[in-house]
Amino acid sequence: MSTTGKVIKCKAAVAWEDGKPLTIEEVEVAPPQEHEVRIKIVATGVCHTDLHFLYTSHRKGGFPCILGHEGAGIVESVGPGVTKFKPGDKVIPVFVSQCGECKNCRSPRSNLCDNSWWSKQQYDGKTEPLGRITCKGRRIIQFEGLGTFAEYSIVYEIAVAKIDDDAPLDKVCLLGCGVSTGYGAALNSAKVQPGSTCAVFGLGAVGLAAVMGCQAAGASRIIAVDINKDKSSKAKEFGATDFVNPNDHDKPIQEVLSSLTDGGVDYSFECVGNVELMVSALEACNKSWGVSVIVGWNNTEMLSVSPVQMIGGRRWTGTVFGGWKSVESVPKLVADYMAKRIKLDEFITHTLPLEGVNDAFDLMTAGKSIRTILKM
Ligand SMILES: NC(=O)c1ccc[n+]([C@@H]2O[C@H](COP(=O)([O-])OP(=O)(O)OC[C@H]3O[C@@H](n4cnc5c(N)ncnc54)[C@H](O)[C@@H]3O)[C@@H](O)[C@H]2O)c1
Ligand SMILES: [Zn+2]
Ligand SMILES: [Zn+2]
Incomplete structure (x- = not known):
């Protein structure tokens, strides 16, 4: 029986308040309106940003919310005006859209x-779009405009990437956030040069993907840094040449790296979201030409650094989604995976049903997982 044009009742993991475990609920997903696409989510990764927002969301009206922004699925139906997608298409919804027309989209920089969803202050002007999902009569916010911890979601067409019909959705969902972000941080945001020396701080999926990107760019030395010693072998599998645990040293980590590399690395990547570590990552770079990329998310604390650290020419930059223009790049990244040019399977340490979402958070917090995939 076709569901087109009808409200779909399905399961979703709902976050009702700060820091509380998610609960599995029946939600109602309205039919897509103009320029919207309703997607049957098949699989979703669990990213640290989901956990970050569950525990530190200071946004007013941030709950109730369906978290999840690393999903892949199949188009169920499309709203009026949607021409690029049809039911049955395999897609990855993306948290950075690409309308192709705005000032940012038109710039190659x-x-x-x-x-993007953060610009679209629909309905009451306070909360995030789309407002198409309800639970127990309450409107549910879709985190980052997506909300993939659900059997169905509804997304603006400018935030949907159509991918290869043969792509395994329970693997390529990782290209919806973590892997694309880290990989692109090295290739697009830092533009790592062949023969260079890199340091990657934090070896979750994002950091390991940054290691993979540094290797793809031809870096000759890639120093992986993590306080969890168990990450060492995984980092080497992704191309790291060295592993340094800051807890094994008396000196600050930037001094350790500086002495290991004759004055600092060419590129560093902070993939944790810790402001002190962002400063360490900056100071671990060569003081004249080093480039440090902020990849980790932190919207609650401020950075503090002496101008002297920058005056010699060192640069600080950041990345959202690895600098990829999402809608056009995600299908290419999927093709890269299908052609074995990039790894994805190696990031997946656990697979659970949607009901296991809180366990996925626990595994992440305990440092036992790289990525957990939830299969609907
Ligand atoms: N910029 C973006 O577009 C973007 C996209 C995705 C994720 N993120 C952010 O990237 C960060 C990493 O995400 P993830 O899913 O890989 O997280 P994760 O929790 O899987 O991995 C974090 C890693 O950092 C390590 N770590 C913690 N403190 C450390 C320290 N002081 N020194 C060295 N290592 C330390 C942990 O042991 C762990 O291995 C998060 O802040 C997330 O919000 C940003
Ligand atoms: Zn993410
Ligand atoms: Zn745009």
Whole structure:
């Protein structure tokens, strides 16, 4: 029986308040309206940003919410005006849209989009779009405009990437956030040069993907840094040449790296979201030409650094989604995976049903997983 044009009742993991475990609920997903696409989510990764927002969301009206932004699925139906997608298409919804028309989309220097969910203050002007999902009569916010911890979601068409019909959705969902972000941080945001020396701080999926990107760019030395010693072998599998645990040293980590590399690395990547570590990552770079990329997310604390650290020419930059223009790049990244040019399977340490979402958070917090995939 076709569901087109009808409200779909399905399961979703709902976050009702700060820091509380998610609960599995029946939600109602309205039919897509103009320029919207309703997607049957098949699989989703669990990213640290989901956990970050569950525990530190200071946003007013941030709950109730369906978290999850690393999903892949199949188009169920499309709203009026949607021409690029049809039911049955395999897709990855993306948290950075690409409308193709705004100032950012038109510039080759940016992958942001002025029409992303954060710009679209629909309905009451306070909360995130789309407002198409309800639970127990309450409207549910879709985290990052997506909300993939659900059997169905509804997304703006400018935030949907159509991918290869043969792509395994329970693997390529990782290209919806973590892997694309780390990989692109090295290739697009830092533009790592062949023969260079890199340091990657934090070896979750994002950091390991940054290691993979440094290797793809031809870096000759890639120093992986993590306080969890168990990450060492995984980092080497992704191309790291060295592993340093800051806890094994008396000196600050930037001094350790500086002495290991004759004055600092060419590129560093902070993939944790810790402001002190961001400063360490900056100071671990060569003081004249080093480039440090902020990849980890932190919207609650401030950075503090002496101008002397920058005056010699060292640069600080950041990345959202690895600098990829999402809609056009995600299908290419999927093709790269299908052609075995990039790894994905190696990031997946656990697979659970949607009901296991809180366990996935626990595994992440305990440092036992790289990525957990939830299969609907
Ligand atoms: N910029 C973006 O677009 C973007 C996209 C995805 C994720 N993120 C952010 O990237 C970060 C990493 O995400 P993830 O899913 O890989 O997280 P994760 O929790 O899987 O991995 C974090 C790693 O950092 C390590 N770590 C913690 N403190 C450390 C320290 N002081 N020194 C060295 N290592 C330390 C942990 O042991 C762990 O291995 C998060 O902040 C997330 O919000 C940003
Ligand atoms: Zn993410
Ligand atoms: Zn745009």
